[in-house]
Structure formats: structure tokens, C-alpha cells
Amino acid sequence: MRPFVFVNVAASLDGKISDETRRQIRISSEEDLNRVDELRAKSDAIMVGIGTILSDDPSLTVKNEKLRARRILLGLQENPVRVVVDSRCRIPLNARVLDQRAKTIVAVSKIADKEKIEGVKKKAEVLVCGDEKVDLKCLLTHLKEYGIKKLMVEGGGTLINSLLAEGLVDEFYIYYAPVMIGGEKAPTICDGKSFAEKIKFKIVSIEKFGDGFLVRAVPLVSR
Numbered sequence: 001m002r003p004f005v006f007v008n009v010a011a012s013l014d015g016k017i018s019d020e021t022r023r024q025i026r027i028s029s030e031e032d033l034n035r036v037d038e039l040r041a042k043s044d045a046i047m048v049g050i051g052t053i054l055s056d057d058p059s060l061t062v063k064n065e066k067l068r069a070r071r072i073l074l075g076l077q078e079n080p081v082r083v084v085v086d087s088r089c090r091i092p093l094n095a096r097v098l099d100q101r102a103k104t105i106v107a108v109s110k111i112a113d114k115e116k117i118e119g120v121k122k123k124a125e126v127l128v129c130g131d132e133k134v135d136l137k138c139l140l141t142h143l144k145e146y147g148i149k150k151l152m153v154e155g156g157g158t159l160i161n162s163l164l165a166e167g168l169v170d171e172f173y174i175y176y177a178p179v180m181i182g183g184e185k186a187p188t189i190c191d192g193k194s195f196a197e198k199i200k201f202k203i204v205s206i207e208k209f210g211d212g213f214l215v216r217a218v219p220l221v222s223r
């Protein structure tokens, strides 16, 4: 058993989610940022890979005060749980995601440095799943046991690739901004290795959204 897993990313028309610097760049419009905030507020947890933490240092919290207040009214924590997929426990101890605004789970593998784990444990919960890479199925099973029913994945492309390859994605939202970023080495929605067999999707909807458009699609291999 695992949570319902959905991915949300903002991309350029050429499918890039950042440029060659791999730093966070503004791709979303204001309207899209509000839509993402709503999705966050309706999720039990938000997950990213360590690449995203090292590049962007996101706080992964709900920005809109009213949305946070609504969560409290519903008997929830102000912010969803934050989950970082980090085999080697490379997360900086001053990462924003380790602040006290929400609970954080750092998922590591058996190769992670024990001393570093002890440091992270002072700020977050550490879950050991997998021998080298984080075993995503093991992680999702644990998250379900923690009571996480709806998990939002915000990237990056390497983590998304693994989740898709293992059939662990139920739904996909891509906001396409009307820009091209270019760059052979710029990260894309789905990096990592090409799939042995291409993954097919059913398009649920395509809507014009602000200046760009929003695609909602369902992979046909999730399990």
C-alpha cells in the first residue's frame, strides 16, 4: 500500500525545468504559483529529491496564510510533511526544509554517513530505505504507515524519472510557460536514463492557464 502520488512541475515549452546553471529560475506565472500553493495545501506531504534541495533550497511550505488557516480548521498541521529523498544524507544542516515550520522526513539509504544522520536527526526524522539509492517503494510504504494518503512530488527530473520507471505515479500536472530555455544540459521534466519501454499517458485535460497552459495526464503504468 502506498499514498496517491501526483507530480507537479513547471516547464518551458522545450520541457526544461531550469537552465544550465540548474539554479531555481522563475518559470511559473503568479496564477500558477497560487495553483501550486493550493495543491500543497491539499496534500499530506510534499516530496523532492536532494538535487532540488541543493539547487533551490526550497522551504516547501504553504505560502498563503488563508490556506494554512484552512488546514488548521480541518484539524491538520499548518503545513504538510516535507520529504527529501537523499541516499547519502547530503542535505545541508541549514537547509530551509529543515526549519521548524513543518515536520520533515529525510529518506536515506544504508550508505549514508552515520554521523551526518545523527546531525540531521536533531532537526528531522531520518528513514533508512534501500542499500544504495533510496528504495522508493519502501519509502512510500512507510509514508502510508505515517498516515500520508496524498503525496505531492515537486521534482526534480531525476526523482520523477525513478518514480515513473517504478510505476509509482498516479497523476501528473505540467504547467508550460510560454518560454523556451534551451541548453543541452538544462534539467528536464524527466531526466535520468531513457526507459526501456516508453511510458504512455492518458491526457485528462489541457487548459489555457494564464499566459501558459496546464496539462493534466495519467501514466498508464502506475500500480
Ligand SMILES: NC(=O)c1ccc[n+]([C@@H]2O[C@H](COP(=O)([O-])OP(=O)(O)OC[C@H]3O[C@@H](n4cnc5c(N)ncnc54)[C@H](OP(=O)(O)O)[C@@H]3O)[C@@H](O)[C@H]2O)c1
Residues within 6 Å of the ligand: 008, 009, 010, 011, 016, 017, 018, 019, 021, 022, 023, 024, 025, 027, 048, 049, 050, 051, 052, 053, 055, 056, 085, 086, 087, 088, 089, 090, 133, 134, 135, 136, 154, 155, 156, 157, 158, 159, 160, 162, 163, 187, 191
Ligand atoms: N520547474 C520546476 O517545477 C522544478 C521543480 C523542482 C526542481 N527543479 C529543478 O530541477 C533540478 C534538480 O533536479 P535533479 O534531477 O538534479 O535532482 P532531484 O530529482 O531533485 O534529486 C535527484 C537525486 O535524488 C537522489 N536519489 C536518491 N534515491 C533516488 C532514487 N531512487 N531515484 C532518484 N533519485 C534518487 C539522488 O542523489 P543521491 O544519490 O545523492 O541520493 C539523485 O541524484 C534543479 O535545477 C531545480 O531547479 C525544477
